[in-house]
Amino acid sequence: MENDIDRVLWTEEEISRRVSELASEISGDLGRTSSPTVIVGVATGALLFLADIVRKIDLPVIVDFVRVESYGSGTESSGSPRITSDVKIDVSGKHVVVIEDIVDTGNTVSCLISHFKSKGAHSISVCTFLDKPARRRVSVELVGEGKFYRGFEVRHLRQDHMKQSLYPKILECPDYFVVGYGMDYAEVYRNLPYVSVLKPEKYMN
Numbered sequence: 001m002e003n004d005i006d007r008v009l010w011t012e013e014e015i016s017r018r019v020s021e022l023a024s025e026i027s028g029d030l031g032r033t034s035s036p037t038v039i040v041g042v043a044t045g046a047l048l049f050l051a052d053i054v055r056k057i058d059l060p061v062i063v064d065f066v067r068v069e070s071y072g073s074g075t076e077s078s079g080s081p082r083i084t085s086d087v088k089i090d091v092s093g094k095h096v097v098v099i100e101d102i103v104d105t106g107n108t109v110s111c112l113i114s115h116f117k118s119k120g121a122h123s124i125s126v127c128t129f130l131d132k133p134a135r136r137r138v139s140v141e142l143v144g145e146g147k148f149y150r151g152f153e154v155r156h157l158r159q160d161h162m163k164q165s166l167y168p169k170i171l172e173c174p175d176y177f178v179v180g181y182g183m184d185y186a187e188v189y190r191n192l193p194y195v196s197v198l199k200p201e202k203y204m205n
């Protein structure tokens with residue numbers, strides 16, 4: 001699998017440090033309120049991030065999952081996500097924190113926010129490991145005192161971490177494809193414990 005990787009963007013250690021920071025922030029924010037908190041992982045991409053962050057959140061949270069389909073097996077969002085598996089918890093009156101591996105166009109989290117709002121959630125936050133604001137097509141409107149937490153912004157990494165790329169053309173491409181730590185290309189590479197850039201020949205024709 002490592003032969004398919006061009007550059008590592010975040011190592012396991014860097015990920016672990018940032019996840020701890022996010023977990024402390026969330027624990028501090030939600031620890032002050034009396035409503036219960038539901039942490040909702042978006043399958044499949046959020047699986048590693050969810051498992052790591054819930055172990056570091058110092059609150060008695062409920063954990064649940066949704067499944068949303070939009071990308072298929074390629075690299076582009078369809079723009080019309082569908083919730084194909086809902087939470088089993090009643091989120092009415094509760095704080096919902098949607099856990100994502102990446103927010104790209106914003107379609108998926110916006111769809112989930114509308115969904116949980118219609119179910120009467122008290123507040124809705126989004127916690128995404130990666131954020132690609134340059135590709136946003138819809139703005140993410142949080143609910144109540146909900147907050148937007150993000151681990152890293154992808155855009156900022158291009159200069160800091162990718163100067164040594166074997167593929168200089170990636171630097172010109174605002175939507176180079178990142179894999180690992182839950183993120184896939186054609187359903188593969190999710191189990192890499194770090195986040196990395198795939199060699200372009202793996203996804204470009």
Ligand SMILES: O=P(O)(O)OC[C@H]1O[C@H](OP(=O)(O)OP(=O)(O)O)[C@H](O)[C@@H]1O
Pocket residue numbers: 042043044045046068069070071072077081100101102103104105106107108109183184
């Ligand atoms: O902001 P957006 O443009 O909506 O993109 C973000 C979504 O895309 C990815 O999911 P994907 O549909 O690839 O499924 P997966 O989680 O199974 O990888 C990712 O996990 C987010 O859910």
